[in-house]
Amino acid sequence: DAKTTQPPSMDCAEGRAANLPCNHSTISGNEYVYWYRQIHSQGPQYIIHGLKNNETNEMASLIITEDRKSSTLILPHATLRDTAVYYCIVSPRDDKIIFGKGTRLHILP
Amino acid sequence: EPEVTQTPSHQVTQMGQEVILRCVPISNHLYFYWYRQILGQKVEFLVSFYNNEISEKSEIFDDQFSVERPDGSNFTLKIRSTKLEDSAMYFCARIVVQAGDYGYTFGSGTRLTVV
Numbered sequence: 001d002a003k004t005t006q007p008p009s010m011d012c013a014e015g016r017a018a019n020l021p022c023n024h025s026t027i028s029g030n031e032y033v034y035w036y037r038q039i040h041s042q043g044p045q046y047i048i049h050g051l052k053n054n055e056t057n058e059m060a061s062l063i064i065t066e067d068r069k070s071s072t073l074i075l076p077h078a079t080l081r082d083t084a085v086y087y088c089i090v091s092p093r094d095d096k097i098i099f100g101k102g103t104r105l106h107i108l109p
Numbered sequence: 110e111p112e113v114t115q116t117p118s119h120q121v122t123q124m125g126q127e128v129i130l131r132c133v134p135i136s137n138h139l140y141f142y143w144y145r146q147i148l149g150q151k152v153e154f155l156v157s158f159y160n161n162e163i164s165e166k167s168e169i170f171d172d173q174f175s176v177e178r179p180d181g182s183n184f185t186l187k188i189r190s191t192k193l194e195d196s197a198m199y200f201c202a203r204i205v206v207q208a209g210d211y212g213y214t215f216g217s218g219t220r221l222t223v224v
Binding site: 034036038041042043044045046049087094096097098099100101102 | 113140142144146151152153154157165198200202204212213214215216217218220
């Protein structure tokens with residue numbers, strides 16, 4: 001079973017920052033926080049991952065709380081193409097990943 | 110750029126028939142995974158494959174399923190006798206073990222329809 005809790009859906013206005021929360025209160029010391037998204041029926045797409053430090057790449061930022069029990073994925077300027085299901089996953093590096101139900105993000109024009 | 114190519118993109122088969130789904134990753138991949146997604150449901154782990162052996166499999170991956178890497182490049186998932194409930198999207202994924210590795214890359218999937 002997935003070890004994370006995410007809201008089932010969220011809305012965000014186009015051009016605004018989308019902040020997607022995730023709770024992972026039982027995360028272990030060797031587990032990373034991964035974020036993936038799935039647009040319609042395409043294959044899941046990697047977004048970002050982190051262990052304990054905040055991370056940023058060209059797609060998004062990942063903010064992990066100091067106790068590592070929760071995190072937030074930030075899409076800084078959401079576009080319509082960011083409409084997707086976003087999955088927060090905790091997993092040891094190189095281990096299989098288990099998908100939950102994710103958050104369905106709707107970007108509103 | 111595509112790093113994991115899956116063929117075919119869509120396969121229609123009759124119940125009871127065998128199907129082979131193919132994944133063509135870049136040659137230096139070590140870990141491979143198969144996942145499936147029944148329409149409207151979440152992505153489910155099927156099996157992981159490392160160094161030409163199954164390293165882990167889920168309860169879904171029963172005797173009807175098998176995986177192999179027959180020629181050192183293609184990575185196949187075989188379903189021996191398909192059932193209606195095998196209809197799903199099947200995704201292959203790879204991970205490369207090296208410094209700076211940053212997660213899984215999934216293929217675009219094969220849509221299997223069993224009629």
